[in-house]
Amino acid sequence: MTAIDLRFAIAEALERSRDRSTRLTDAVDDNDLVRQHSKLMSPLVWDLAHIGNQEELWLVRDVGGRDPVRQDIDELYDAFQHPRAERPALPLLNPTEARAYVREVRDKVFDVLDRTPLEGRKLVENGFAFGMIVQHEQQHDETMLATHQLRTGAPVLHAPEPPAASGERLPAEVFVAGGPFEMGTSLEPWALDNERPAHQVQVDSFWIDTVPVSNGQYLAFIDAGGYDDQRWWSERGWAYRNEANLTAPRFWRRDGDGWLRTRFGVVEPIPLDEPVVHVCFWEAQAYAAWAGKRLPTEPEWEKAARYDPETGRSRRYPWGDEDPTPEHANLGQRHLRPAPVGAYPLGQSAYGVRQLVGDVWEWLDSDFRPYPGFKAFPYKEYSEVFFGGDYKMLRGGSFGTDKAAVRGTFRNWDHPIRRQIFAGFRCARDHRPD
Secondary structure, rough: HHHHHHHHHHHHHHHHHHHHHHHHHHHHOHHHHOOOOOOOOOHHHHHHHHHHHHHHHHHHHOOOOOOOOHHHHHHOOOOOOOOHHHHOOOOOOOHHHHHHHHHHHHHHHHHHHHHHOOOOOOOOOHHHHHEEEHHHHHHHHHHHHHHHHHHHOOOOOOOOOOOOOOOOOOOOOEEEEEEEEEOOOOOOOOHHHHHHEEEEEEOEEEEOOOOOHHHHHHHHHHHOOOOHHHOOHHHHHHHHHOOOOOOOOOOEEEEOOEEEEEEEOOOOOOOOOOOOOOOOHHHHHHHHHOOOOOOOOOOOHHHHHHHEOOEEEEEEEEOOOOOOOOOOOOOOOOOOOOOOOOOOHHHHOOOOOOOOOOOOOEEEEEEEEOOOOOOOOOOOOOOOHOOOOOOOEEEEEOOOOOOOHHOOOOOEEEEEOOOOOOOEOOOOOOOOOO
């Protein structure tokens, strides 16, 4: 890619991210922007100004060497200084001020992009700092989308329906032969530090579900008394099930003999053929035990997603090395729901596994750890401070994840109790030759 092409690609990614941030914040009035819709989430106006502040810190001040725009607000928008529950009480920028601030920062960023050599310094090599900021904004856009799911009131977000399932008769699971494969990356220019470096991992043979677990399958677990049977739950999972009084995925409620869910302000019957979403790790783990299976590990998931047994190499994405298109995966908030299980045949992996990217983040039975040879870059607070904490891995992205943050090596993590995120799962099992 030439320098001109790279600058154009960066500008397009920055504009795509900002367009999405604008749609998410313009969809509601100022009262909704400053309100905290859940103690799990920041007010939408905090997210917006935080996006601008991170952009100012890294691109205007560091990369561009420019004078600060609003150094006086750095502490207010430092995510490590103030827990989400406390942020509404801070003297935050109001919606008008926040919008003006992010516009001013972005104008300076485009000037920095025009004038900065994208080489010679690790932070700017191949536009890394700009890519990091694009991913940061898109991650907060998905967080803001989750906040919209938590708000009450009439629907304000709208999108077309996702494509239907292919109609093919798919196998329930596929076999992945044991052996080594290359996990992680040392070449992806915008890969973040926890994805690096590429390294060989040995994985034993296993079976993995062809598609994510559907609402219909999960309803069978509920109907079988899965939430009331301690046999299927780990000790910690059972304790949380009782503490939180879990009886179904978040946003579900009984309606006579059936079930309804609330989705971005719309109350609707549960679509049985969609991947289940808004379940925590403990619920996913209990379902897998009830089904006689388990959750995949992170190396298993990545091998099923990336490894091509014919060539012996790991792909960038399940379908190959080309960037995602609307035919490959349900990404970028193009739709406001997962597509039915079995959709996107062009997005399947070399093993024939579907919907590994997009639709729902997938809980994995692995803790968040560094790869061998990990080096924090460009700051410890992105990954290193979270290693060893109470986190479980999530891979693959959701319908609310942008293509900039969903390559086959991208790693996400969260507390195992989290249910407001767009997370589902698929199952795996050991291979026994007998």
